[in-house]
Each structure stands twice: as C-alpha cells, then as structure tokens.
Amino acid sequence: MSWAGPYQYEIGKSPEKQATPPEVVFDEQVPTLLCLSHLRWRFVYQRPQHLMSRFARDFNVLYAEEPMPTEDAQPWLEVRPEEKNVQVLIPRLPKGCEGETALRVQRDLLDGYLEKLVVNELMLWYYTPMALGYAGHLKPKLTVYDCMDELSAFRGAPPELVQRERELLERADLVFTGGYSLWEAKRTLHDNAFAFPSSVDVAHFAEARRTQADPEDQAEIPHPRLGFYGVIDERFDIELVARVAEQRPDWQFVLVGPVAKIDSADLPQRDNIHYLGGKTYDELPKYLSGWDVAIMPFAMNESTRFISPTKTPEYLAGGCPVVSTPIKDVVRTYGDTEIVHIADTPDSFIDAVDKALADGEDRDRLLKTADEILGDMSWDHTWALMKEKMQCAM
Numbered sequence: 519m520s521w522a523g524p525y526q527y528e529i530g531k532s533p534e535k536q537a538t539p540p541e542v543v544f545d546e547q548v549p550t551l552l553c554l555s556h557l558r559w560r561f562v563y564q565r566p567q568h569l570m571s572r573f574a575r576d577f578n579v580l581y582a583e584e585p586m587p588t589e590d591a592q593p594w595l596e597v598r599p600e601e602k603n604v605q606v607l608i609p610r611l612p613k614g615c616e617g618e619t620a621l622r623v624q625r626d627l628l629d630g631y632l633e634k635l636v637v638n639e640l641m642l643w644y645y646t647p648m649a650l651g652y653a654g655h656l657k658p659k660l661t662v663y664d665c666m667d668e669l670s671a672f673r674g675a676p677p678e679l680v681q682r683e684r685e686l687l688e689r690a691d692l693v694f695t696g697g698y699s700l701w702e703a704k705r706t707l708h709d710n711a712f713a714f715p716s717s718v719d720v721a722h723f724a725e726a727r728r729t730q731a732d733p734e735d736q737a738e739i740p741h742p743r744l745g746f747y748g749v750i751d752e753r754f755d756i757e758l759v760a761r762v763a764e765q766r767p768d769w770q771f772v773l774v775g776p777v778a779k780i781d782s783a784d785l786p787q788r789d790n791i792h793y794l795g796g797k798t799y800d801e802l803p804k805y806l807s808g809w810d811v812a813i814m815p816f817a818m819n820e821s822t823r824f825i826s827p828t829k830t831p832e833y834l835a836g837g838c839p840v841v842s843t844p845i846k847d848v849v850r851t852y853g854d855t856e857i858v859h860i861a862d863t864p865d866s867f868i869d870a871v872d873k874a875l876a877d878g879e880d881r882d883r884l885l886k887t888a889d890e891i892l893g894d895m896s897w898d899h900t901w902a903l904m905k906e907k908m909q910c911a912m
Contacts, residue, residue, distance in 0.1 A: 543603040544578050549639040549659070551577040552632075554649035556669070558583055559606045562749060562776070563799035564828065565666050565696065565716050566645060572901040574602040577641070582628065582649070585609040585620065595627040607631065624652035632656075641908075644690070647682035654685075660912050661689050665704060666696035666716070671820040672752070674779060691911045694904060697826025697847040712907060715847065716828035717900040718835050720892060722799075726806040726836030727885065733804050735794050739770050742875060745809035745838075747774035747802055748829055750785070750793075755817040755843060760786035761864040762871075769871070771813075774805050806836040811874040814842035818862070826851075830858065831895055834888040837881075839874035841867060857887050 551573050555566055559581055570579050581604055588594065588610035596608040609624045632640070642658040644650075645666060663686050670679045687693065687704075693711040695701040701713035731737075748754075750773060763771055767790050776796040777785070785793065797805060806812065812833035816822045826847035833840050840858040842848045852858035857877050859870035877884050 542597060542599050542605060544605070544635050546636050546638065549577050549641060550580060550632075550635070550637045551641045551643055552580045552582060552653070552656075552658075553643040554582050554646060554653055556584060556646035556648065559600055559604070562796070565664075568717070568719070568897045569664075569901055569904070570604055570643075571602040572897065573905075574604050576905070578635075578637075579604045580607055580631075581605065582607045582653070583609075584646075585611045585624065588612055593623045593627060595631055597631070621651040625655065628652060644686055647679060647686040648676060650682050650685055650689075654689075660691050660908060662692045662694065662908065663687065663690040664694045664696075664714075665700060668700060668703070668821075668824040671823065672779075692907055694907075697824065698850060699826065699846045700824040703824060710911065714900055714904060715826045715851070717895055717897045718828065718831035718892065719897055720831075720835045720895070723803055723806065723832045723835035724837070725803040726838070728807065730804050730807045732808045733801065736772060736792075736805060736808055739772060739792055741770070742768075742810040743770045743772050743808060744811050744813050744841075744871060745772040745774065745805065746813050746815065746829075747797065747805065748827075749778050750775050751778045751780055752819070753816050753822045753825065754780075755815045756780075756785055758815045758817075758843070758864060758867060759791065760788070762867050763788050763791050765864060766790075766868060766871075772805070772809065774802070802832075803836060806833065806838060809838055810878055811871055812836070812838040812840050813871075814840065814845070814848065815867070816843045816845055818843060818845075831892055834858075834891055837885050837888060839877040839884060841870045841874050843867075852891065855887065855891050857884055857891075 553570055557566055559567060570581055573579050583606060586608055591612055593611050593615060596610055598606045600606050609627050611620055611623060615623060640656065640658045641660040642656060643662045643664060645664055669675055687707050690708065693704055693708045694714045695704055697715045698713045701711060705711045759771060769790060771791045772794065774794045774797050814827055814829055822845060825845060830840060830848055830852055842858060842860055844860050844862050849860055853860050859873050861867040861870040
C-alpha cells in the first residue's frame with residue numbers, strides 16, 4: 519500500500535500528547551498549499567514539518583500522506599489537525615484496494631475534500647513524484663518539487679519512480695533540492711532549480727549546551743559517549759560501527775532512532791553499543807547534551823551519494839564535535855572547519871574521534887567555532903527564501 523509507510527511508526531515532535539485534538543481550521547480567503555509526501559507527519563520530525571508548519575502562517579496547509587489500511591468495507595479520508603493548523607490527510611483503504619483502483623480512490627477522496635473546503639487558489643508541493651498518480655490531474659497555480667533525497671536510490675523504491683520524477687520535473691515551476699550534490703544532479707533537468715540544504719533550529723538544539731539531567735535510558739551509560747540520532751536504515755554503516763566498537767570497547771555508542779528497511783537482527787550487538795529507539799524531536803537535545811562526540815557513520819553507497827544530513831548543523835548547535843564518513847556535502851560544507859572530522863575507515867574513524875574528544879576539552883573554542891559555522895542558518899531563513907522564489911514564479 520505504501521513503499522515508505524510500513525517502516526514509519528509514530529514518533530512525532532513532542533512526548534507530551536494533547537488531551538484534546540485541535541479543531542480543523544480553514545480560511546477560504548487565503549491560498550491552499552497541498553503537500554504530497556512519502557513521509558508520515560508523526561514519524562521523524564524533519565524538513566517537511568519544519569517548512570510546512572511555517573508555510574501555515576500564510577496558507578492553508580494540507581499534508582497528504584500515503585494510504586494506510588482500514589478494516590472498514592469502504593475507503594475514507596482521515597483528517598487530522600496538527601501544529602500551526604496543518605491538516606494531515608490519510609487515505610484509509612480497505613483490504614484488496616490496490617494498484618489503479620487505489621489511485622482512483624485516492625483521487626476521489628482528495629477531490630472530494632478539496633471541493634468540501636471550497637479551495638479557490640491551489641498550490642502543490644511534492645516530496646514524492648509517486649503522488650502524480652493521484653494528484654497529477656489537479657490544476658494548481660504553482661507546482662513545487664522539493665527534492666530532499668534521491669528517492670530512487672533508497673531501498674524499496676518503486677521501479678517507476680524515475681519515470682514519475684521525469685514527469686514531475688516537466689510539470690514543476692520550481693525545483694528545490696535538499697543539498698548541493700542533489701542540485702548538481704537536477705539542475706540540468708530543470709532551469710529553475712535551487713539548492714536549499716536542510717537547516718537547523720539553533721535555539722532548540724542549543725539547549726544541549728546547558729547541563730541537563732540525562733534521560734533515564736542514557737543515564738547509566740559510561741563516558742566517553744559517541745552519539746547518533748536518526749533513522750537506522752540502509753544508509754547506516756553498521757559494519758563500521760561494529761569494527762570501531764570492537765577496537766575501542768571503552769567507547770560507548772549511543773544510537774537513538776528507529777530501525778527501518780533493514781533487519782534489526784543484523785545490527786551489531788556489543789556491551790558498548792546501545793540502541794535507545796526513536797525519540798521525539800523535543801527530546802533530542804537532552805540526549806545530545808550527554809554526548810562527548812556526535813557521529814555520522816553513513817555507508818558510502820548509492821543511497822548516500824546525494825544526502826546532505828541536517829544532523830551536522832544540529833550537532834554543532836548543540837555544542838558537540840562531529841565525526842562523519844566522507845559524505846560529499848558534509849566534506850564540501852564542513853570538512854575544513856576543524857570541529858567536523860572526516861574518516862572513511864575504522865582506523866581513521868578512531869583517530870578522528872580522538873581529535874573530536876580533544877576538541878571537547880577546549881569548550882570555549884568549540885562553541886565559538888560552531889557559532890561561526892552556523893552563522894545566520896535557520897529554518898525561518900530557508901522558509902523565507904523559498905517563499906520569495908515561489909512569489910517570483912507565480
């Protein structure tokens with residue numbers, strides 16, 4: 519039913535759940551931005567949520583997810599209000615509703631809801647080209663393709679995704695990319711493409727610079743701690759982590775995040791490797807605060823060829839030195855900063871961690887350097903620049 523959805527369980531933004539769901543709010547006097555995504559709103563809080571919650575200041579924002587099953591005999595559309603009046607739309611399809619039938623049902627559900635809301639001015643924002651199957655018939659004032667990843671390189675991607683992306687690139691008025699490497703790959707395919715690497719909420723992650731009580735599941739883990747948060751999937755180099763953990767049993771690896779698209783039985787199991795599971799966005803600074811070094815042990819394969827990890831500026835905002843494998847956009851942007859160290863083998867990774875641990879001993883220098891790197895980087899700044907491009911394209 520969904521190529522991405524089965525691996526995405528609910529994590530969300532905050533551990534505090536609202537007792538009373540918010541009301542659905544819609545203003546017929548302002549434009550509507552319909553975001554079509556392969557990522558669940560309540561999975562890992564990342565680029566789509568940061569941007570759509572800001573666009574909701576000016577537009578009605580509808581966030582359409584991929585379908586989920588229902589035990590009901592008839593399909594229906596779940597409408598769930600989220601932060602900043604974003605409405606999340608989830609088609610609920612009965613068993614056996616697949617293929618072209620499922621796409622037709624999704625079209626009907628979406629059309630019915632847009633008609634019910636009396637949407638007058640519509641803009642489309644695609645994260646997945648596969649959404650053309652149920653939204654390609656719409657007639658928007660503006661179409662944006664925010665290509666945050668090379669989805670065709672991800673495990674489980676539909677074989678028709680490449681062709682769908684070609685179609686979307688022909689339709690799009692604007693193309694944004696999640697990093698410079700991805701922009702270099704797409705700019706020859708569209709004459710209005712712009713690189714917008716994922717940004718950072720500096721104030722949020724700067725909370726990690728303050729001494730905080732360790733979360734309960736991290737409190738008993740000794741130091742030094744090498745921490746990672748994010749999705750643990752085919753992009754994560756489990757062999758690298760296993761070998762470094764074996765060579766340095768005194769280092770503790772704290773891995774925070776859901777396991778997706780890989781068998782958890784394949785993950786290395788050692789006394790100094792700790793899998794803490796997925797945490798909400800609001801909880802992350804508490805974990806980061808207790809780490810000595812933040813790591814990005816990404817595998818060097820097709821799925822990571824174009825990534826531009828938002829973890830880098832988040833870790834720096836939290837005041838943590840970083841060790842990463844040589845992801846192109848990380849090397850390009852942070853490789854000469856002296857507090858983001860690059861390593862491509864277990865031995866060089868160990869050497870880089872030693873340097874990062876030394877960075878942490880000069881706390882004032884570390885924080886000053888991190889702040890110089892971050893500069894005016896913010897999601898508000900990224901959102902404002904994107905909105906400017908959209909206004910120019912209309």
